[in-house]
Amino acid sequence: MKTNERNLVMSDAASRLRRLAAFFSKGFLFLVAAASLVAVLLIIVYIARDAIPFFKLRGLKELFAGTAWFPSGNPPEFGALAIFIGSGLVTLGAILVAVPLGIAAAIALSDILPYRLRQAVKPVIEILAALPSVAYGFFALVIFAPLLQNHGGSLLSLAAWLIFLPLGLLIAFAVSEIATRSIRADVAPAARWLLAATLAAVLVRGLAALSAILKNVAVSSGTNAFNVSIILGIMALPTIVSVAEDSLQAAGRELREGSYALGATRAESLFRVIIPAAGSGIIAAVILGVMRAIGETMVVWMASGNAAQVPQPWFNFLSPVRTLTATIAGDMGEADQVLGSERYHVLFALALCLLLISFFANLASEWILRRQARRLGGLK
Amino acid sequence: MIQPTLANIRAAAEPATADYGGRQAHVACDRFSFFYGDNQAVRNVTLDFPSFQVTAIIGPSGCGKSTLLRSINRMNDLIPGGRTGGRLVFDGQDVYGPRLDVVTLRRRIGMVFQKPNPFPKSIFNNVAYGRRLHDGPAKGRLQEIVEASLQRAGLWDEVKDRLDDNALSLSGGQQQRLCIARALAVDPEVLLMDEPTSALDPRATARIEDLIAELRGRYTIIIVTHNMQQAARVSDLTAFLYEGDLIEYGATAQMFTKPRQKRTEDYMTGRFG
C-alpha cells in the first residue's frame, strides 16, 4: 500500500483518467460559468423574437415617429414618440440632479472629508443603494406628489434659492475678483468689495423675483416628470458616487502629492490633475447612473403620471409623462391576455429598444473603465 | 538508483559527498533551466541534493534560487508563461515527465514558505489538513499523527492544550513551526524551505535553525536563504547562484572558508548582493 501510494509515475490508465477528470471538471466549471453568457443570449433572442413580429406588421416609422399611443384602440395606434420623449425627459432630469451632486459628493469622499467622516457617510450611500425601488416609488407617490401638488410653487422657489444663491454668490465673487485685477492696488480691495456687494444685491433681487414667479406656479398634478426626476436622481446617486469615487481614488496618492508639492491648492490639484486623470472613470460613473435611471420601473410607473403625451414645451418638467419601462409594466397586464397580438409584441419592441440602449451604454462604460485601468496601471 | 551521469557535478565543485547514504529519496538537476516567458531565471544548473543532508542555496535576490527551489515540487506550474528545460529528477523520475503524478510528488516533497502561512483554521486542522487529503477522514490515527508532527516540529508542548484555537492566534515563529509540522504530517522525504526565517525575529529564527538541525538526517532538506550566517550554521552543503547560473557548489565549511570562485568570495565578503 505504502509503495503504491508513493509511486511517482502513474500508469497510462491512471494518467489518462486524471487528465480526463481534470478536463471534465474544468469543462463543467466553464459550462456553469457560461450561464451568464447563455442568459444574455437568451434574453436578446427572446425579447427580439417577440419584438420582430411587431416591426414586420407595422414597420419602424409609426413607433418612433408617431405620437398617438392607443394600443387598445380600434384601430390600435402605436406611436411611441411621446414615450421615448418621456423616458428622455425624466432621464435628463435625473442627470441634472444626480451628476453635479454625485460628482461633488465623490470629490468630498475621496479628497476632502476626514477619514472618520468618510466612514460615516459610506453607509448613507449603501442604504440609498439598497433601498428597494418600490419604496422610492411609494415615497414619490404618497408623500412627495401631494406635497408637490399642494405646495409646488413654494417648494420650487425654495429649491431655486438653495441652488442659485450659493452658486450665484460664488460667481459674483469670482467676477469681482477678475474685474478688479487691473485696478490700482490701494483702491482694489474697496472696489472689489463694492462690486461684489452690488452683484450680490442684484442676485438676491433677481432670485426674489424668480421665486415670486415660481411661487405662483400651479402644479396641476404631483405625479409628473419633476417628481420622478428628483427621485430617480437620488436613486442614481449611489452608483455615480461610488464609481466616481473609485476612479478618483485610483488616480493615486503620488499624483496628488506631486501636485501639492508644486504649491497647488486642493481645488487646483483636483481640477488640473486628478479629475483629468480620473475623467474617463467619472464619465463611466455617469453612464452607469444614467442606466439606472433609464431602466428604473417602479418609480416612474407609480409617480410619473403615465400620460403618453409630449410635454408642452418639451422641457416642461411639471407635466405628467410616460416612460418605456412604465409602459411595459402597465400595459403587459392587459396585453398578456391577448398573447400574440400587436399589443403584446409592441411591448417587446419597446423592451428591445431598452435592452439595446442599456447594452451599448454598458459596453461604453466597460470600455472606458478598462481603458482607464490600463492607463493608470501603466502610470504606476 | 542514482543515475551516475547526474552525479557528475560540473562547474568547479567536486561531488561534496561521495556517498549519498541514499535510501530512495534523491533530488538532482541536470542542465535544468526555468524560463519566465523569454527571461531565463535558472540557467542550465546541474547539481545533486544529497539525501538526508541540509543543502543551502544562497545568492543575491533575483538570482533564481527561489525559482530553482520551487521547480523541485513544481510550484512554478502556476506561473503563466513559465516553462522548463533540461531535467530535474526526483527518486529516479523526471519531475516534469508526462505521466508524473504531481499530487504524489508534492506529498513526498514538503515545502515551507517565506512568510508563515497557516490556514485560518484550528491548529489541529492545519496539521491534519494534508493527511486528510491523502487518507480521507481516518480519525483515529490522525490524532497520533498530529501529535507526532507537532512534537517533531518542537511545538507540541506549546500548543497541546489549545489545539482547537485558530492557528492565526500563534506568534510568527510558532506559526512557522506549525507550517513545518503541517509539512511533516504527510510524511515527506524532502523538505523545501524558502527563506523560512526571513519574516521572523532573531529568537524565533534560532528556534527554527535548531529545528532544522534536529530534522537533519531524517529528511533531505533544501533551504534557500540570503542570510549567509544561517547557511553556514545549518547546512552541510551550499550552492551559490548568481543571475541564474550555478557559480559554486560544495561543502559548506569549505565554501565559507576557501571559496574557489572570485564571485563567491565577493558575495560572501559583501561586495555585492
Place this chain on the structure above:
Amino acid sequence: MKLRSRRLLDRSLTGVSVMAIVLMSLSLLVLLGPIFSRGAAAFLFRATSEFRRFNLEQFNRGDSRRIAAESRAVAEARQPLYGMLAAFTAELEDMDPARRRELRQQFKEVRDLLRELLGPLPGEMDAVMLRQQYGQTRWDRARVTLQRILFSEQWDYSDPSRMGRKVLVPRRQAFAGTQLEPLFPHLQQNLKSMLQPRFTFYWRFLSDRSLDSHFFGGIWPEILGTFYLTLGAMLLAIPFGVIAAIYLSEFAAAGRLVSLLRVCISTLAGVPSIVFGLFGLAFFINTLHLSHSKSVLAGSATLALLILPTIIRAAEEALKSVPHAYKEAALSLGASPLRMVLTVLLPAALPGILTGVIISMGRAAGETAPIIFTAAVSVGRPLKLWETLNQPTPALPWNIYNLATEHQAVDQIRHVQFGMVLTLVLLVLLLNLAAIVIRARISRKMRG
C-alpha cells in the same frame, strides 16, 4: 491669479462638495423619516373596541369576558346616539315633503358615515363584507371619519380664474332645529367612550393573514411570498454564481472567451429589471412552461438571473482577496487544484461571499418589476412549500405598489401600505447591516 482668490476657490470647492454630502444625507433622512414614523403606526396605534371585537370574532384572540364587558359599556355609551337617530327618523316622517327630501339625502350620508365609524347600526342585518360588520378599528381612522361626519366637503367655484377651493361646511347647520342637531356635539364629545381607544402593539401585523383585502389583519402572505421568492432566487443563483466566480478567479486563462464572459456578466448586470420580467414571461412561462401561468418558481428563476452578476462579482472579489499563500500551502501539501479550492479557498473566502450573497438577497427581496409578470398576484393566501412550483403569490414589493395605486380604498389603508414599506425597508436594511458587520469582522481578522 492671486493667492487670495485661489484660496477662495479652494474653499468654495470644499463648501460645494460638503454641501453635496449634506444634501445626500438629508435626502436619505427625508426618505426614511416618513416611512419609519408612519410605518410604525401599523404596529403601534390606538386600537378601538371594534379592533378587539374583531380580533375576538375573527382570530379568536383576547379575553372574551372582558371584551364582552367592554362591548356592553360601549353599547351603553352609544345608546343616546342611536336614540337620536331613531327620534330623527320619526321626525323626518312628519316634515313637509320638500324639506324631507332635502334632509333625507343628508341623513343617509350621516347614517352611512356612522356605520363606517361605529359598525352596523342597531337592528341592521349583518352585512356581507367584513368591513361593513365592524366600525373603525383604529382611533386615527376614527378621528378622520368623525371629521367627515361633522363637516361636509363642498367645492367653491365662485372665483372662475382659480381652481375650485375645498370648503368644509358643518353638517350641524343643515340639521339646525331638528332632533339630530345635538348628535354632532354629542358624538364629538363622547366618541372616546363609544370606541374606547387604547394603545396597542399589534406585532401580529407581521404574522396575520389579511382579511377583506387588507382592510383588516396583517401582511403574512406577502412576507411569506417574498421569503419564498428570495429563497428560490438564492438557491438558483448561489451555485451558479459561486461556481462561475471560482472558474473566473482560479481556472480561467486570460483569453477572448473569458473576456467575452466578463462582458456578458456586466451586460447582464445592466439589463433593466423590467426586461428581465418580460424575458421571464416569454421564456420561463411561455416557452419552458415551468408553470402554467405565474408562479413562485418562474419568479425565482427570473430574480436569480437578475442577481447572478452581483453574486459572481462579490464572490470573485472575495476569492481574489484570499492570500496567495494559502493556495500555495495547500498545493504544496499535495492538494489538487479542485481540492485546494474546496478545502482552503472557499472556506477562507466564505465571509466575503456571504456579504455579497446577503446584499443580493436584499436586492431580490425588494425587486418588483421582474415579478410583475412572472410571480406576483395582489390577493392570495399563504402558500405551502410545494405550491410554490405552480402557484403565484402575493409579495411585499408588488403589494406595496398594488395597494398604493390600485386598491379600491387607497386612502383608508395607508397604514397597511406604510407598514409594508417599513417591513420591506427594515428587511433590506437588516440584511445590509448583517453584511456590514460581516465585512467589518473580515477586515479585523485580516488586520489581526
